[in-house]
Amino acid sequence: MNNTSDIAQIIPQADDYxxxxxxxxxxxxxxxxxxxxxxxxxxxxxxxxxxxxxxGAVAAxxxxxxxxxxxxxxxxxMVQVDSFSVFFHFLVAAxxxxxxxxxxxxxAVQEIRAGEYxxxxxxxxxxxxxMSSAVELVLIFIALEISSISTYILAGFRRHAAIxxxxxxxxxxLGSFATAFFLYGVALMFGATGSTSIKIIGDALRxxxxxxxxxxxxxxxxxxxxxxxxxxxxxIWTPDVYEGAPSPVVGFMSTAPKAAVxxxxxxxxxEVDAPGRVGLIWVVAALSxxxxxxxxxxxxxxxxLLAYSxxxxxxxxxxxxxxxxxxxxxxxxxxxxxxxxMNVGAFxxxxxxxxxxxxxxxxxxxxxxGRRSPLLAxxxxxxxxxxIGIPITGGFFAKFYVFSAALQANLVGLVIIxxxxxxxxxxxxxxxIVVMYMREAREDIALSRIPFALGTALIISVVATIYxxxxxxxxxxxxxxxxxxxxx
Amino acid sequence: MSNALDNSMLxxxxxxxxxxxxxxxxxxxxxxxxxxxxxxxxxLDFVLSLHLPVHFxxxxxxxxxxxxxxxxxxxxxxxxxxxxxxxxxxxxxxTFLTPLCVxxxxxxxxxxxxxxxxxxxILQTALIGVFVALDLFLFYFFWEATLxxxxxxxxxxxxxxRVYAAVKFFLYTMVASMFMLAAILWLYAKTGSFDFVTxxxxxxxxxxxxxxxxxLWLFLGFFIAFAVKVPIFPFHTWLxxxxxxxPTAGSVLLAGVLLKMGTYGLFxxxxxxxxxxxxxxxxxxxxxxxxxxxxxxxVAMVQxxxxxxxxxxxxxxxxxxxxxxxxFTQAGLDGATFxxxxxxxxxxxxxxxxxxxxxxxxxxxxxxxxxLASIMPAYATFFLFIVLAxxxxxxxNGFIGEFLVLSGAFRDRAVYGILAxxxxxxxxxxxxxxxxxxxxxxxxxxxxxxxxxxxxRERVALGPIAAVALLMGVAPLIxxxxxxxxxxxxxxxxxxxxxxxxxx
Numbered sequence: 001m002n003n004t005s006d007i008a009q010i011i012p013q014a015d016d017y018x019x020x021x022x023x024x025x026x027x028x029x030x031x032x033x034x035x036x037x038x039x040x041x042x043x044x045x046x047x048x049x050x051x052x053x054x055x056g057a058v059a060a061x062x063x064x065x066x067x068x069x070x071x072x073x074x075x076x077x078m079v080q081v082d083s084f085s086v087f088f089h090f091l092v093a094a095x096x097x098x099x100x101x102x103x104x105x106x107x108a109v110q111e112i113r114a115g116e117y118x119x120x121x122x123x124x125x126x127x128x129x130x131m132s133s134a135v136e137l138v139l140i141f142i143a144l145e146i147s148s149i150s151t152y153i154l155a156g157f158r159r160h161a162a163i164x165x166x167x168x169x170x171x172x173x174l175g176s177f178a179t180a181f182f183l184y185g186v187a188l189m190f191g192a193t194g195s196t197s198i199k200i201i202g203d204a205l206r207x208x209x210x211x212x213x214x215x216x217x218x219x220x221x222x223x224x225x226x227x228x229x230x231x232x233x234x235x236i237w238t239p240d241v242y243e244g245a246p247s248p249v250v251g252f253m254s255t256a257p258k259a260a261v262x263x264x265x266x267x268x269x270x271e272v273d274a275p276g277r278v279g280l281i282w283v284v285a286a287l288s289x290x291x292x293x294x295x296x297x298x299x300x301x302x303x304x305l306l307a308y309s310x311x312x313x314x315x316x317x318x319x320x321x322x323x324x325x326x327x328x329x330x331x332x333x334x335x336x337x338x339x340x341x342m343n344v345g346a347f348x349x350x351x352x353x354x355x356x357x358x359x360x361x362x363x364x365x366x367x368x369x370g371r372r373s374p375l376l377a378x379x380x381x382x383x384x385x386x387x388i389g390i391p392i393t394g395g396f397f398a399k400f401y402v403f404s405a406a407l408q409a410n411l412v413g414l415v416i417i418x419x420x421x422x423x424x425x426x427x428x429x430x431x432x433i434v435v436m437y438m439r440e441a442r443e444d445i446a447l448s449r450i451p452f453a454l455g456t457a458l459i460i461s462v463v464a465t466i467y468x469x470x471x472x473x474x475x476x477x478x479x480x481x482x483x484x485x486x487x488x
Numbered sequence: 489m490s491n492a493l494d495n496s497m498l499x500x501x502x503x504x505x506x507x508x509x510x511x512x513x514x515x516x517x518x519x520x521x522x523x524x525x526x527x528x529x530x531x532l533d534f535v536l537s538l539h540l541p542v543h544f545x546x547x548x549x550x551x552x553x554x555x556x557x558x559x560x561x562x563x564x565x566x567x568x569x570x571x572x573x574x575x576x577x578x579x580x581x582x583t584f585l586t587p588l589c590v591x592x593x594x595x596x597x598x599x600x601x602x603x604x605x606x607x608x609x610i611l612q613t614a615l616i617g618v619f620v621a622l623d624l625f626l627f628y629f630f631w632e633a634t635l636x637x638x639x640x641x642x643x644x645x646x647x648x649x650r651v652y653a654a655v656k657f658f659l660y661t662m663v664a665s666m667f668m669l670a671a672i673l674w675l676y677a678k679t680g681s682f683d684f685v686t687x688x689x690x691x692x693x694x695x696x697x698x699x700x701x702x703x704l705w706l707f708l709g710f711f712i713a714f715a716v717k718v719p720i721f722p723f724h725t726w727l728x729x730x731x732x733x734x735p736t737a738g739s740v741l742l743a744g745v746l747l748k749m750g751t752y753g754l755f756x757x758x759x760x761x762x763x764x765x766x767x768x769x770x771x772x773x774x775x776x777x778x779x780x781x782x783x784x785x786x787v788a789m790v791q792x793x794x795x796x797x798x799x800x801x802x803x804x805x806x807x808x809x810x811x812x813x814x815x816f817t818q819a820g821l822d823g824a825t826f827x828x829x830x831x832x833x834x835x836x837x838x839x840x841x842x843x844x845x846x847x848x849x850x851x852x853x854x855x856x857x858x859x860l861a862s863i864m865p866a867y868a869t870f871f872l873f874i875v876l877a878x879x880x881x882x883x884x885n886g887f888i889g890e891f892l893v894l895s896g897a898f899r900d901r902a903v904y905g906i907l908a909x910x911x912x913x914x915x916x917x918x919x920x921x922x923x924x925x926x927x928x929x930x931x932x933x934x935x936x937x938x939x940x941x942x943x944x945r946e947r948v949a950l951g952p953i954a955a956v957a958l959l960m961g962v963a964p965l966i967x968x969x970x971x972x973x974x975x976x977x978x979x980x981x982x983x984x985x986x987x988x989x990x991x992x
Contacts, residue, residue: 385636388662390632390633390635390636391628391629391630391632391633392629392633396632400563400673401563403669403670403673404563404673404676404677407673407674407676407677408677412674415670415673416670419666419667419669419670420663420666422666423659423662423663423666424663426658426659426662426663427655427659430655430658430659431655434643434651434654434655437640437643437644438643438644438650438651438654439651471560472560473559473560473561476560477561
């Protein structure tokens with residue numbers, strides 16, 4: 001009797017595998033693509049492998065829904081499926097699907113060999129999914145590395161362009177440095193509490209005496225994670241990397257990995273109840289919002305502009321981390337979802353307008369887009385309005401929840417900084433809208449029709465953005481349930 | 489008051505233009521049909537909105553035609569709408585002006601016609617929403633929603649420096665309303681509700697934590713958003729630019745309705761939620777209003793551009809409204825509300841007239857005209873009529889409101905009344921002088937000799953303006969009947985406040 005239960009502890013059960021089912025699905029599809037790629041000729045591979053990757057992403061989505069029926073711990077308490085992990089799994093899979101749809105045409109136009117690209121996107125998604133369900137710091141580190149290494153390579157995929165390789169190398173060097181910080185933090189946390197399990201660390205820190213080492217560990221981990229979400233002052237890499245990387249990849253890496261890292265940050269900050277949280281976040285959030293927005297004001301390249309905007313948005317999002325758990329967690333989750341919807345959509349538009357070799361990426365290239373392609377201009381306008389935070393878009397409620405959560409924690413100063421920043425930010429988003437509608441059309445830029453796959457990607461993003469802006473209740477309630485689960 | 493039609497009336501009036509806009513999206517690009525459809529939709533909305541004053545219970549205090557549904561559970565946001573005597577007439581003003589805007593844009597908009605009317609109808613929904621929303625969140629929602637269509641109307645269909653004007657308009661209002669958002673969020677954090685009535689009750693009963701410390705900042709948060717919109721004196725610089733560059737219909741709605749969002753907001757939220765702060769800050773608000781009245785008038789006097797002149801005259805007239813509101817007298821507030829409506833009608837008319845001239849000559853420069861009275865007699869007659877209404881000639885709409893405001897201001901502080909009264913004289917000066925330069929004297933430019941008089945469509949657009957201006961002048965009680973009880977209710981806390989001050 002005793003013997004069998006020992007064996008049961010060592011050998012994973014069926015439920016354990018269900019609790020990493022989306023990751024398994026993504027890995028299988030990624031590997032199939034890797035194997036098929038060299039067997040197919042270049043022209044056929046693009047369509048077939050893209051479709052296969054799409055199926056993989058959708059299968060991961062379905063696996064996530066299936067998995068949500070089996071909440072609980074798996075693999076010796078290293079993985080936990082709860083409504084929180086399901087939320088982020090769903091988000092990552094959905095973003096992956098939209099990015100694959102958006103890349104479909106792009107790969108052909110840019111003459112990029114598709115095979116590894118799609119495989120890497122799926123592997124990246126695997127790492128990001130695992131980040132949100134891992135509850136053990138070493139496993140989180142491994143997941144973070146899977147996700148990061150995929151995105152490092154993806155950033156350099158425009159092999160003909162020097163700027164893309166520069167972007168990849170820069171991202172890799174600085175990124176590894178940041179991961180080292182995170183790992184160092186994990187080690188120190190182990191020293192401080194004797195465990196790498198989030199739950200045990202949390203219990204140890206709550207039990208009373210907090211060692212100084214724990215503060216240092218939290219700070220180190222925060223530096224590592226802050227780099228990944230492009231929060232100031234760890235943001236310097238962002239504009240260069242975003243400028244050089246292929247546009248669909250930027251759409252991907254500015255949303256899905258960020259969402260996953262924010263999920264880790266939620267676990268580290270709230271479930272661990274990290275000491276020194278409010279002060280640390282306060283400074284970083286205020287810096288990110290301000291530096292991001294001021295930087296964006298002077299940009300002429302749309303990709304760089306959105307890079308600075310993503311720094312600012314990381315700042316808004318971090319405001320929620322300084323709030324109380326019961327409304328800070330749902331606010332942060334809602335923000336990641338709506339930011340993912342609008343940003344992935346915006347980059348889908350950019351990747352189409354950019355044309356071969358990404359030649360058209362300055363603001364002037366968007367002149368008269370309202371006439372050249374009314375649909376493309378209208379969708380981009382919706383995303384930009386959402387990024388400003390105008391009502392009936394998800395961006396509005398996202399900011400709204402974050403700021404009201406902060407006010408309930410009496411962070412009036414931080415809210416005022418945030419509110420002023422949203423005012424400043426409206427200027428540079430508006431610049432693009434103005435150029436699209438109020439300038440004469442540039443005839444020299446030929447714009448092909450919106451291909452079906454891209455159209456589908458845009459429709460999904462627009463619907464998600466508007467849905468979150470008109471009926472935010474269901475998503476927020478779901479997120480609030482997570483906060484309640486954690487409080488128990 | 490509880491039959492199904494009454495309950496759904498506000499929703500219908502608000503939503504019809506939006507539905508019309510969505511249907512227009514599906515329309516083929518046949519400009520004539522699009523114009524016709526927009527006209528039908530806006531007329532339908534006007535007819536429906538007349539239900540509100542017809543069935544309004546004039547003696548009843550509080551909001552009427554209320555609807556209140558939960559929209560979002562967390563945060564606690566309600567779809568709560570309702571009108572009192574003040575907001576009801578502003579809704580009718582909006583629905584009255586929109587069909588006229590459609591008519592006046594019939595010919596002048598000939599490119600991207602479909603988008604124009606879509607934006608116009610969306611703007612109408614947002615404007616009505618602002619006046620009927622009783623949930624602070626819903627209010628903010630509509631408030632911000634007016635921004636985008638208006639900025640696009642100016643930026644796409646405007647004149648020369650339209651982009652500059654559109655961006656300036658957008659940024660000024662956007663940044664200012666951020667302060668209001670912060671104040672709304674603070675109130676929500678402390679009361680757990682966005683409901684206007686609930687928050688008002690909580691403040692009056694002293695159930696809001698730390699309220700006395702935050703009251704001044706909350707007052708200022710709302711005040712800045714509204715002051716930019718009105719615009720009150722130092723915040724006015726966006727207005728002349730926006731007006732001069734906007735297409736005619738944009739100017740009509742901007743002057744006619746958008747500016748009233750500011751004064752309505754001051755009345756509903758600043759006076760309604762923070763009576764104590766309104767009282768103690770009234771002196772400087774009134775000083776700013778007086779500066780606005782005199783400064784607006786003096787600057788209007790020297791404008792060579794007809795449209796800019798009318799724009800500055802708006803700053804002056806809106807100064808009267810603010811002065812009346814912060815006099816806290818029955819007459820002052822009645823008058824302020826009446827000026828809002830009268831100014832909407834007559835300045836809307838002036839902008840339409842200026843637009844008609846622009847369509848023919850493509851300029852607003854006063855110096856380009858002269859002696860038009862003999863060339864365009866019908867046009868000159870309408871123009872004179874509306875100028876006189878705007879100047880405040882007794883028996884026309886401008887007089888009643890300004891008179892009430894002045895008597896209210898006089899009762900509050902005599903010197904304010906005296907200074908404001910000069911504004912009436914100034915307005916007569918600049919408007920009549922402009923009229924004289926444009927219509928009398930010799931025809932100085934040969935090209936003007938061939939200008940056609942008003943067309944049938946233009947007469948149809950201007951007729952209702954003139955008729956309403958006259959009706960408001962001779963039978964103001966139709967309006968004041970409904971306004972007065974609401975004002976009385978709004979002033980009740982001020983009376984208590986005053987008696988408490990005396991008692992101390």
